[in-house]
Amino acid sequence: MSGSFLFRVMTRFLSHATNRIDAKGRVSVPAAFRAVLQERNIQELYGFQDFVFPAISMGGPELLSRYEKQLDMLDGFSAEAHEMSLLVHGGGIFMKLDPEGRLMVTDFIRAFTGITTDVTFVGRADYFQLWRPEAFQDAQAAARSARLRRDRPV
Amino acid sequence: MSGSFLFRVMTRFLSHATNRIDAKGRVSVPAAFRAVLQERNIQELYGFQDFVFPAISMGGPELLSRYEKQLDMLDGFSAEAHEMSLLVHGGGIFMKLDPEGRLMVTDFIRAFTGITTDVTFVGRADYFQLWRPEAFQDAQAAARSARLRRDRPV
DNA sequence: CGCGTTCCCATTGACGCCCATGTGGTCCCA
DNA sequence: TGGGACCACATGGGCGTCAATGGGAACGCG
Numbered sequence: 001m002s003g004s005f006l007f008r009v010m011t012r013f014l015s016h017a018t019n020r021i022d023a024k025g026r027v028s029v030p031a032a033f034r035a036v037l038q039e040r041n042i043q044e045l046y047g048f049q050d051f052v053f054p055a056i057s058m059g060g061p062e063l064l065s066r067y068e069k070q071l072d073m074l075d076g077f078s079a080e081a082h083e084m085s086l087l088v089h090g091g092g093i094f095m096k097l098d099p100e101g102r103l104m105v106t107d108f109i110r111a112f113t114g115i116t117t118d119v120t121f122v123g124r125a126d127y128f129q130l131w132r133p134e135a136f137q138d139a140q141a142a143a144r145s146a147r148l149r150r151d152r153p154v
Numbered sequence: 155m156s157g158s159f160l161f162r163v164m165t166r167f168l169s170h171a172t173n174r175i176d177a178k179g180r181v182s183v184p185a186a187f188r189a190v191l192q193e194r195n196i197q198e199l200y201g202f203q204d205f206v207f208p209a210i211s212m213g214g215p216e217l218l219s220r221y222e223k224q225l226d227m228l229d230g231f232s233a234e235a236h237e238m239s240l241l242v243h244g245g246g247i248f249m250k251l252d253p254e255g256r257l258m259v260t261d262f263i264r265a266f267t268g269i270t271t272d273v274t275f276v277g278r279a280d281y282f283q284l285w286r287p288e289a290f291q292d293a294q295a296a297a298r299s300a301r302l303r304r305d306r307p308v
Numbered sequence: 309c310g311c312g313t314t315c316c317c318a319t320t321g322a323c324g325c326c327c328a329t330g331t332g333g334t335c336c337c338a
Numbered sequence: 339t340g341g342g343a344c345c346a347c348a349t350g351g352g353c354g355t356c357a358a359t360g361g362g363a364a365c366g367c368g
Contacts, residue, residue: 015247019358024313028358052236099315100358122244125222129244140245143237148205150234173348178323182348253325254348 012036013123018133020118026102027119033128034101045103047130048092049112054135056109059127064092105130165193167277172287174272180256181273187282188255199257201284202246203266208289210263213281218246259284 017030029037037043042060050057057063067088074081097103109115113132120131131139171184183191191197196214204211211217221242228235251257263269267286274285285293 012243014243016244022359023361026359031357051231052233053240098313102358104313122240124239125243136244140240143240144203144205144245146234146237147241176349177351180349185347252323256349258323 011039012125013128014125016120016122016136018118018120021105021115025105026098027105028100028102029097030121031101033121033123034097043096045095045097046092047095047109048088050129051087053129053139054113054132055122056113056130057124057127058095058130061094063127064088166190166279167282168279170274170276170290172272172274175259175269179259180252181259182254182256183251184275185255187275187277188251197250199249199251200246201249201263202242204283207283207293208267208286209276210267210284211278211281212249212284215248217281218242 013033013036015032017032019028019030021027037045037060040060044061045058046061046064047056047058048064067084071081071084071088074084093106093108095103105115105119109130113130114135115130115132118133120133120136122129122131122136167187167190169186171186173182173184175181191199191214194214198215199212200215200218201210201212202217221238225235225238225242228238247260247262249257259269259273263284267284268289269284269286272287274287274290276283276285276290
C-alpha cells in the first residue's frame with residue numbers, strides 16, 4: 001500500500017489511501033476497507049457517479065435501495081424523480097472484487113473521475129469513494145478553507 | 155525523553171515534550187500522555203489535521219463522534235455536509251500505538267506539519283497535538299506576545 | 309482462433325511484535 | 339549532603355506476517 005493512512009478496527013469507512021493501477025487495469029481495494037465490507041457482509045458493490053464531487057461512490061446494494069426508497073416517495077412523473085433515476089440508475093453500476101480484493105478500473109470510472117494511473121480511496125463512513133489523487137487533494141484543501149471561513153468569518 | 159516538562163498524575167493532557175523519530179519512522183508518545191490514555195481507556199487514537207494550527211490533533215474516538223454529531227445536524231445533501239465529511243472521514247486517521255507506546259509518523263502527518271526528525275507533543279486537555287518543534291516554538295511565542303499586546307495595549 | 313477476463317502463484321516491501329540497550333532521573337543510605 | 343544503586347522510559351534493531359503488486363496460465367466469449 002502506498003501513501004496509506006488506514007488503520008484497523010473500524011466499523012465504518014474512514015481515512016484515505018492511494019493505490020496504483022496495474023498493467024491489466026486492476027487496483028487493490030485497501031485491506032481496511034475490505035475488512036469493513038466483510039464485516040457488513042457485502043460481496044457485490046454498487047457504485048455511482050457522485051452527486052457533489054468528481055468521484056465514484058461505492059458501497060453495498062443497500063446504498064442503491066436507500067436512493068430507490070427516496071425515489072418511491074416522489075411523484076413518478078415529476079422531473080425530480082426522472083432526474084434522480086437518471087443519476088442513481090443511469091449513473092450507477094454493479095461491480096465485484098477478484099479473489100485478491102482488486103477491482104477493474106473501467107472507462108466508466110475513468111471518464112467521470114479523470115483517474116489514469118492511481119486511485120485514491122476515501123472513506124465516507126457508510127461508503128467509500130474513488131478519486132483521482134490530485135482532485136482529492138484539491139477538494140480536501142477547498143473544504144478545509146471553506147470550513148475555516150465559516151467558523152471565523154472575516 | 156528530551157526537553158520534557160511533563161508532570162505525572164493528571165487526568166488531562168498537559169505540558170509538552172519533544173521526542174526523536176527513529177530510522178523506521180516511529181516516535182515514542184510521552185509516558186505521561188500514555189498514562190492519560192490508559193486512564194481514559196483509549197487504545198485507538200483518532201487524529202485529524204487541526205483547523206487552526208499546522209499540527210495534528212489526536213484523541214480518543216469520541217473526538218470523531220463529536221464531529222459526526224455536528225454532521226448529523228446538517229442537511230445530508232448539502233455541500234457543507236459533504237465538505238465536512240470529506241474532512242473528518244476522508245481526512246481523519248485512526249492510529250494505534252505499538253507495544254512500546256510509539257506511533258508511526260506517516261506522510262499524512264509529515265506533509266501537514268512539516269515534521270521531519272523530531273516531534274513536539276503538546277497537551278490540549280482533552281487531546282494532544284503533534285507539532286514540528288520549531289513551529290511550536292514560534293506559535294507559542296506569537297501567542298505569548300499577542301497576549302502581551304492585549305494586556306498592555308500600545 | 310484471438311483477445312480480454314479471471315484465477316492462481318510469486319515477489320517485495322511495509323508494518324507490527326518482540327527483545328536489547330543506554331541514559332537520565334529518582335530514591336535510599338551512609 | 340553526596341554517592342551509588344535501581345528503575346522507568348526513550349531508542350534501536352531483528353524478524354515474522356501480511357498486504358500490494360506483478361505476471362503466468364487457463365478459461366470464455368466473440
